[in-house]
Amino acid sequence: MTALRYLTINRRPLAQARFMLLLLASLAAGCGENASESPSAPRPSAVPVKVIQVAPQSVPIAFDVVGQTEGAKQVEVRARVAGILQKRLYHEGDAVRAGAPLFQIDRAPFEVALAQASGALAQERAKLAQAKRDEARFRELVADKAVSQKEYDDALSQKELEEASVQQATAKVDEAKLNLSYTLVSAPVAGISGRAGRSEGSLISTDAAGSLLTTINQVDPIWVRFSLAESDLAKVPGGRLPRDTAPAVQLSMPDGSPFAGKGRLNFAATEIDTRLGTQQLRAEFDNPHQDLMPGQFVRVHLTAGRRDNVFLVPQSAVMQTEKGYFVFVVDAAGKAAERSVQAGAWVGSDWTILSGLKAGDRVIIDNLLKVRPGAAVTATLQSRTDGPAQDDRAAANTPGPYGKP
Numbered sequence: 001m002t003a004l005r006y007l008t009i010n011r012r013p014l015a016q017a018r019f020m021l022l023l024l025a026s027l028a029a030g031c032g033e034n035a036s037e038s039p040s041a042p043r044p045s046a047v048p049v050k051v052i053q054v055a056p057q058s059v060p061i062a063f064d065v066v067g068q069t070e071g072a073k074q075v076e077v078r079a080r081v082a083g084i085l086q087k088r089l090y091h092e093g094d095a096v097r098a099g100a101p102l103f104q105i106d107r108a109p110f111e112v113a114l115a116q117a118s119g120a121l122a123q124e125r126a127k128l129a130q131a132k133r134d135e136a137r138f139r140e141l142v143a144d145k146a147v148s149q150k151e152y153d154d155a156l157s158q159k160e161l162e163e164a165s166v167q168q169a170t171a172k173v174d175e176a177k178l179n180l181s182y183t184l185v186s187a188p189v190a191g192i193s194g195r196a197g198r199s200e201g202s203l204i205s206t207d208a209a210g211s212l213l214t215t216i217n218q219v220d221p222i223w224v225r226f227s228l229a230e231s232d233l234a235k236v237p238g239g240r241l242p243r244d245t246a247p248a249v250q251l252s253m254p255d256g257s258p259f260a261g262k263g264r265l266n267f268a269a270t271e272i273d274t275r276l277g278t279q280q281l282r283a284e285f286d287n288p289h290q291d292l293m294p295g296q297f298v299r300v301h302l303t304a305g306r307r308d309n310v311f312l313v314p315q316s317a318v319m320q321t322e323k324g325y326f327v328f329v330v331d332a333a334g335k336a337a338e339r340s341v342q343a344g345a346w347v348g349s350d351w352t353i354l355s356g357l358k359a360g361d362r363v364i365i366d367n368l369l370k371v372r373p374g375a376a377v378t379a380t381l382q383s384r385t386d387g388p389a390q391d392d393r394a395a396a397n398t399p400g401p402y403g404k405p
Contacts, residue, residue, distance in 0.1 A: 046376040051330055051362040052384055054311040059347050060303045061235055067226030067251075067300040069292050071217030072284065073189050077102060078211040079204045080182040083109060085213075092195050095290075096187045096216065103185040103196075103213055105204060110183055114176035121169035128162035135159040191218035192290070217294045222287040224251065224263065226300045227278035235345075236304050241268060241281075249283040252299040253291070259298070261286055311357045312350040317365040318343055327357075328364040328371050330379045336364060338373045 079085075083105040090102050135155045142152040187193070194215035204210060233239055241247055249263035267282035283300070285292065292298070317327050318341070325343045328336045341356030357363070362379060364371060371377065 046334075046378045047336075047367060047370045048378045048380070049330075049336075049364045049371065050366045050382040051364050051379045052313075052317075052382050054313065054353075054357055054361050054363055055359050056309045057312055058306050058308045059310055059312065059352055061305045061307050062301060062303045062345070062347075063228060063232050065226050065228065065300050065302070067224040067283075067298055069294055069296045069298060070223050070225060071191060071219055071294045072221050072223050073191065073216075073218035074294070075188050075191070075216045075218075076212055077185060077188065077214045077216060079103070079105060079185060079206060079213055080211075081105060081110065081179050082203075082205050083183065085198055085200055085202045085204050087200060088196055090193055092193060092214075094193055096190065096193050098187055098190045100187045101184055102187055102193070105183040105185065107180060107183045110176065110180040114173070114180055117169070117172040117176040121166070121173050124162065124165040124169040128159070128166050131155070131159035131162040185213060187216055189216055189218050191216040192293075219290055219292065219294065220287045221284045222292050222294070223266075224249075224283045224285065224298060224300060225280070226283075226302075227273070227276070227280050228302070230272060230277050230279075233279060235307075241265070241304050247305075248303040249285075250301045250303075251285065251292075252301065254296060254298065259285070259291065307344075307352070310344065311353040311361075312347060313341075313353050313357075313363055314365050315346070315349060315351055317363055317368070318351045318353075319368070327353075328368065328373075329357075330362040330364065330377055334376060334379070336371045336373060336375045336377050 085103060086106050087104040088102070089104060090096055090100065096102070135152075135158070138147055138152040138155040141147040142149060194217070196214050197212050198204060204213075228241075233241075247265055249265060251259035251263065253259055263283040263285040265281060266284045267280075269280040272279055281302075313327060318325055319327070324340060326338050326340050329339050331337045339356055339361075342354045344352035344354045346352070362381070364377070364379075365382060
């Protein structure tokens with residue numbers, strides 16, 4: 001009776017223990033089935049990506065460099081005669097025309113010098129007139145044997161000496177007139193006037209230190225100096241800028257806005273600067289509204305020809321490792337494949353690919369973080385609206401890291 005009661009009381013713990021054993025057995029069996037079924041487990045789904053189909057194109061060979069503006073003519077206005085500076089005849093910083101009066105130097109001493117030279121010339125002319133009369137008189141007398149040949153020769157020589165004296169006196173008068181005209185200092189060229197170097201009442205001298213009065217910068221046209229590195233020149237066919245066709249030159253203002261109008265290259269150094277490894281260049285721009293001033297730093301965009309048979313790939317599709325640049329393409333099996341490429345310059349928002357791709361390749365342009373070599377992908381062809389004509393416009397307005405390998 002006691003044993004039967006014990007079994008009745010402890011029946012629940014035994015049932016619980018039996019249930020736990022059955023549960024462990026079923027879990028072990030399930031794990032075994034899963035292990036045996038793992039080879040036939042479903043594979044990960046294909047990665048959806050967008051692709052572009054590349055084709056060879058012709059793109060501009062363009063460079064973006066920093067340049068500095070300077071006046072087409074930078075003239076120092078100097079005094080040619082010494083004297084007291086009486087008056088400044090212009091407003092500093094104003095545009096002046098060629099020949100416009102700028103300064104007035106005291107005229108009085110030079111008017112006196114002109115009067116003296118004119119008086120000396122009158123005396124010499126009077127002496128010459130007397131010498132001519134004497135020579136004419138002796139010419140008749142020597143014919144009649146009334147005077148000796150020597151007396152006639154002396155009269156002739158005196159006339160010639162007086163003629164030389166008149167020429168000398170005439171030159172003195174011209175010099176005095178010229179010095180008098182130099183008292184009015186005029187602008188030699190049209191341009192923007194600078195600050196006056198000497199104030200009214202100052203004694204002006206003609207040496208290098210005391211003769212500088214102001215400067216004038218001709219800003220229409222204006223010049224822009226810049227240079228290209230040897231590595232950039234190596235990208236141009238023949239390693240030099242074309243001489244038969246002038247390269248197109250454009251500017252961006254310091255605030256990034258484009259400067260209206262195109263420039264023309266008017267100077268290219270015939271040798272490479274050995275210290276910097278660059279070729280010095282200069283372009284000329286029309287500047288009728290004086291939007292550019294000398295000394296400004298601007299960005300120069302130079303188009304030096306075109307490169308054929310290259311491919312354009314969005315910048316986001318090109319990746320870089322320590323081994324170089326690469327892109328992902330979709331192979332014939334619909335899987336991603338890594339392709340090493342040689343990247344060139346930027347054209348707008350695209351890389352130029354010089355080698356590593358061929359016509360018809362499908363380049364993956366998005367979802368690249370999920371793409372792995374050999375991974376299955378679901379490709380959607382992305383149409384491109386930018387053609388070569390738009391590439392030229394984008395290259396003219398978008399700077400890029402030119403000089404990539």
